[in-house]
Amino acid sequence: MAFAYLCTLGLFFLVVGRPGNMLFQSIGLAVMPLLIVGLFALPGRVPGGGAGLFVLAMPLMQAGGL
Amino acid sequence: MRDILRNRMGWLHTWVGFVSGLVLVVVFTGGTLAMFDTEITRWMQPELAMLPQAPLTAEGLNHAGEQVQALREKEQTVFLALPSVRDPVLRILHYDGHAFVGPALDPRDGTDLNVRQTQGGQLFFDLHQSLYRGPVWGNMVTEVVGIGLLVAVLSGLIIHFRNLVPDLVLFRPFAAPGRAWLDAHLMAGVLMLPFIVMITYTGVVIHGPRLFPMISNGHGGKAGRPGHDRAHDAAPFAPLAPMWKQAEAVFGEGNIGFIRFEPRAVSFYRSDAADFVMTRDRVDFSPRDGQQIGVKRDERGDQSLGGIIRGLHYVRWGTLGLRWLYFICGAIGSAMMSAGLVLFVIKYRRTHGGTVRLALAEALTLAVTLGLPLASLGFLWSNRLIDPSLAHRELLEAKVFFLLWLCALLHGVLRSCTGLVRTAWREQAWGIAALGCGLPLLDVVSRRATAFTPGLDVYLAVDACAFGIGILALWGQSMIVHDR
Structure with missing residues (x-):
């Protein structure tokens, strides 16, 4: 899930200069659940420990107003 | 290979479905009720029942403007909601952290109608969008479970890809409990799939x-509104009626939703009901002399995509029939998710029966499935039982709601831990039946002194829905009795 989160985030920042673009937000948020399901369907495990920490840190930073 | 895929998807569906489902039932039920938040608020302000449907007058608007001015001089940040088909009164509103509350005024002359203060249907809206936990944490949790x-x-x-069509027509309510719940879950899920995804x-x-x-482009930030300057807030502004007429000339008659009072502008915003695309188009006027400063429209392109998405979700442009359709689809969606939760606990009863973890899962499932409707009905009851003139009574109503919900959870925990979970389901179903079937009677009795006139209105609709839920709960508890 963390891996999917980072992939979606990467997709946003691929859109150079316009990460807040509504169209790309919509596409990204449609891709994210597809990625999660796709990654679960793959055999083996996707390493995601570090990404998990990142996912947790971002909302915490926002909530703390950092 | 195919079985491995089904197993992996089964695990994902079970666990993501259960953990998210506990919150999603609350979000979906809240959203379903919020579809009629304005109407619920009207039901919870029975003083409005006798008010005739009257158009807004210039005198009424100017008088309301004077009252807004008086509040601004006391450093209160308020805005003015104009009458609409759904809510035929003027309202001076402020945000109390969960809902927009404030006095209701007669649209004919702007006099205070002295309605009881309540969060009304907005409690369900707040529950839907942020679980009553505020815009940061609450929104984030609802986003994750979405x-x-x-x-x-x-x-x-x-x-279920290969069996989508058979699932659509197969429902065996009198089959074994697990089978009946699975049929209900699948049938509602397949039937409502386009709505749920949308x-x-x-x-x-x-x-x-x-x-x-x-x-984030400002949505997630904590910054205040641009241009907010308290030093200029209390400066008096010109009469509102001439500005209103000019704003209507821009957006069309009856298409002004609300008026905001900024230090350097009085802004008339287009009503959300005016168009499918939900925007924040507005006409700004100089507060000093009422001269039009300009018309601000949301940018097209990206912004209109956002407007379309908001229009589809909030459906404020929709007719009464369309809102009922959303309501029914939302209710079926909630039932589908509740059935999924029940299936989870039935499945794990076989392998984890008697464990604390399962008891907790059973109690949580019961609390969101039956505890939430029980608390919602209790909220409506509290509205009529708490003294209308009590200060901060709207907070007391909300406390009754959450207290009842907490009691339902504790009751579930207690019964689950003593192995009497079926009894807990029956007891809470009885509670819903009593509160639901009794609500129309309470409505009639509590409105008898002021404004009871039978008719096809919001009061009848809310009473009928509550009665229907009560009957459904009666049927449900009898099913539990016969369930072997």
Whole structure:
């Protein structure tokens, strides 16, 4: 899930200069659940420990107003 | 290979579905009720029952403006909501952290109608969008479970892809308990699939920046409103009626939703009901002399995509029939998710029966499935039983709601831990039946002294829905009795 989160985030920042673009937000948020399901369907495990920490840190930073 | 895929998807569907589902039932039920938030608020202000449907007058608007001015001099930040088909009164509103509350005024002359203060249907709206936990944490949790629902839908689709059509028509309510719940879950899920995907996806996109604060364009920030300058707040403004007429000339008659009072402008915003695309188009006027400063329209392109997504989700432009359709689809969606939760606990009873973890899962399932409707009905009851003139009574009503919900959870925990979970389901169903079937009677009795006139109105609709839920709960508890 963390891996999917980072992939979606990467997709946003691929859109150079316009990460807040509504169209790309919509596409990204449609891709994210597809990625999660796709990654679960793959055999083996996707390493995601570090990404998990990142996912947790971002909302915490926002909530703390950092 | 195919079985491995089904197993993986089954695990994902089960666990993501259960953990998200506990929150999603609350979000979906809250959203379903919020479809009629204005009407629920009107039901909870029975003083409005006798008010005739009258158009807004210039005198009424100017008088309301004077009252807004008086509040601004006391450093209160308020705005003025204009009458609409759904809510035929003027309202001076402020945000109390959960809902927009404030006095209701007669649109004919702007006099205070002295309605009881209540959060009304907005409690359900807040529950829906942020679980009553505020715009940061609450929004974030609903956003995460929204993604969880999309994952559960996708994995569920992969599991049942080959049987989608048979699932659509197969329902055996009198089969074994597990089978009947599975039939209900599958049938409602397949039938409501387009609605559930649409409403979840639009909801997820609307609050997307909460999940990705680094791409936020102001949505997730804590900054105050631009141009807010308290030193200029209390400066008097020109009469509102001439500005209102000019604003209507721009957006069309009856298409002004609300008026905001900024230090350097009085802004007339287009009503959300005016168009499918939900925007914040407005006409600004100089507060000093009432001269039109300009018309600000949301940018087209990206912004209109956002407006379309909001329009689809909030459906404020919709007719009464369309809102009922959303309401019914939302209710079936909630029932589908509740059935999924019940299936989870039935499945794990076989292997984890008697464990604390399962008892907790049973109690949580019961609390969101039956505890929430019980607390919602209790909220409506409290509205009529708490003294209308009591200060801060709207907070007391909300406390009754959450207290009842907590009691339902504790009751579930207590019964589950003593192995009497079926008794707990029956008892809470009885509670819903009593509160639901009794609500029309309470409505009639409590409105008898002021304004009871039978008719096809919001009062009848709320009473009928509550009565229907009561009857459904009676039927449900009898099913539990016969269930072997």
